[in-house]
Amino acid sequence: MPLNLLGEHAEEIQAHLEVPVVIVCRSGNRAAQANRTLAGAGMSNTHVLEGGLMAWDDGSRPVRRGEARWDIERQVRLVAGSLVAGSVLASVKFPKARFLAGAVGGGLSFAAVSNTCMMGNLLGRLPYNQNNSCDVDKMVSELTGRG
Helix, strand or coil: CCHHHHHHHHHHHHHHCCCCEEECCCCCHHHHHHHHHHHHCCCCCEEECCCHHHHHCCCCCCCCCCCCCCCHHHHHHHHHHHHHHHHHHHCCCCHHHHHHHHHHHHHHHHHHHHCCCHHHHHHHCCHHHCCCCCCHHHHHHHHHCCC
């Protein structure tokens, strides 16, 4: 379940799950956030897979994967790098294009200092990055094996 939808469905999930649940994400960071959200809703039977899938997936354990998507961070690197490279190339013909490269560099520096990312937030709103459906009953039945 996407982390951004977890809070609004935490109580509903708690009502369906009596069994212990292991929360998993790629590195363990978002799983820890999800665990805090569920604990705030009164759910005490949750555990975090330490180190996430990166630590689990050594090739000897089973992993069921969903649709492969690029991480937002990777998308930001692609867009920012393309804007910088494109504006530097364009500056040969249009000298003011170099200001775009400067703006992107400044934005990336600000993102690092403030630990925010406006480009990542904007990219996260694209349809490619949306998972608009949240069928809690289906997710719970998959978790419990009752489906």
